[in-house]
């Protein structure tokens with residue numbers, strides 16, 4: 001019996017919090033949610049109470065603390081193998097781990113220029129070549145995955161890989177980064193999930209403003 005408590009940041013901005021949250025919700029893993037906002041210039045000192053890295057997300061399971069989005073998702077996949085958080089096929093799973101890790105450790109230009117901000121009115125943003133290169137690479141990952149799996153999600157059923165790219169879907173829409181029909185179809189699949197809709201509804205109600213993420 002698991003007793004998951006997930007600490008997250010502002011739903012409007014916290015892209016890393018969104019990743020484990022949408023995966024656990026979509027897969028029906030029950031957890032308590034504790035939102036601790038970061039609306040300070042230098043983070044929130046209250047993070048010290050639960051986060052060894054002073055960042056969110058953090059998962060507590062009894063006396064165990066797991067920090068970092070991908071570590072949380074890996075732990076959840078181990079605790080609930082029946083939920084199919086990773087694809088069941090070994091080769092697809094290795095591929096999904098590769099695409100998830102590439103997201104986790106990359107796309108810095110996109111992340112810096114286009115922070116997740118669900119409340120931002122949709123408006124195309126002119127971006128530099130470094131961001132365009134990130135967009136091209138992401139579209140190529142999605143195109144390849146969806147061609148092999150036939151969708152609607154990257155590996156057929158929703159998996160950790162979709163959770164890792166969910167905030168990217170938000171950025172693509174908010175900043176009008178791609179007109180590729182494959183992107184629109186994939187975005188439609190991800191944003192139609194009940195989990196996405198629930199997170200977004202909460203995000204839109206928030207009133208905290210993080211200046212650095214308002215571009």
Ligand SMILES: N[C@@H](CCC(=O)N[C@@H](CS)C(=O)NCC(=O)O)C(=O)O
Nearest residue numbers: 014015016043055056057068069070
């Ligand atoms: N690599 C970490 C990144 C976590 C991270 O940067 N979280 C941001 C929120 S999205 C944060 O806690 N920012 C507050 C701060 O840096 O003070 C992960 O994957 O969980």
